[in-house]
Amino acid sequence: MYKVPPAPHDDMHCLYRDHSGWLQGWLRRRLGDRERAADLTQDTFVRLIASTVAHPLREPRNFLATVAKRVMVDHLRRRSLEQAYLEALALEPELLEVSAEQRVILLETLLQLDAMLDGLNHKVRQALFLSHLEGLSYAEIGERLGVSVSSVTKYIAKATERCLLFALDAEL
Numbered sequence: 001m002y003k004v005p006p007a008p009h010d011d012m013h014c015l016y017r018d019h020s021g022w023l024q025g026w027l028r029r030r031l032g033d034r035e036r037a038a039d040l041t042q043d044t045f046v047r048l049i050a051s052t053v054a055h056p057l058r059e060p061r062n063f064l065a066t067v068a069k070r071v072m073v074d075h076l077r078r079r080s081l082e083q084a085y086l087e088a089l090a091l092e093p094e095l096l097e098v099s100a101e102q103r104v105i106l107l108e109t110l111l112q113l114d115a116m117l118d119g120l121n122h123k124v125r126q127a128l129f130l131s132h133l134e135g136l137s138y139a140e141i142g143e144r145l146g147v148s149v150s151s152v153t154k155y156i157a158k159a160t161e162r163c164l165l166f167a168l169d170a171e172l
Contacts, residue, residue, distance in 0.1 A: 012045070012048065012049060015045075015048070015060055015064075016045055018060070019060055019061060019064055020041055020045065022061060022064075023041050023044060023061075023064050023065075023068055024037050024038055024041040025037075026065060026068070027040050027041060027068055027072065030072070031072070036075075040068060040071050040072055040075060041068070043071045043075070044064060044067050044068045044071045047067055047070075047071060048064075048067060077114065078111060081107075081110055081111060081114055082107060085106070085107055085110055115166070116162060116163055116166040117159070117162065117163075119162075120158070120159060120162060121155075123145050123147065123151075123155060124155040124158050124159050125159065126141075126144075126145060127141050127145060127152050127155035127156055127159065128155070128156060128159040128160075130144060130145075131156055138152040138153060138156070139152075
């Protein structure tokens with residue numbers, strides 16, 4: 001008799017049932033915060049569901065720990081960026097105060113920029129910022145970074161390519 005293979009959601013259910021408690025404890029020990037650990041446990045499984053893991057895992061805890069580390073890093077990066085934004089905002093004069101809605105939009109934009117530039121070399125990011133935020137010429141950027149104008153041109157091209165690919169991915 002032919003046996004129907006389990007559906008991928010059955011595997012995910014078993015993975016969640018068997019390992020979510022362990023993962024939450026693992027995260028709680030690292031974060032020192034029960035609620036944040038619970039949230040990140042759920043985020044980890046949401047990320048798994050969104051991925052294409054359709055086969056049973058040989059080492060589910062190792063796999064879950066790897067995915068959870070990535071979720072935790074994303075969370076910590078987001079929290080750090082939010083804190084830096086709030087600190088910068090606190091230094092602004094009251095005349096420039098923005099509404100709560102504008103703050104959310106600005107924060108989302110900062111998070112998108114952070115994701116867009118994630119993984120780029122430090123000098124590539126610096127060249128992009130110096131060009132677009134400070135309006136420096138490529139020669140001035142090269143002087144600041146201690147590299148040639150040719151290198152600055154390559155840095156800007158690489159950063160621009162990353163931004164365009166990110167924007168294209170966002171549209172899909």
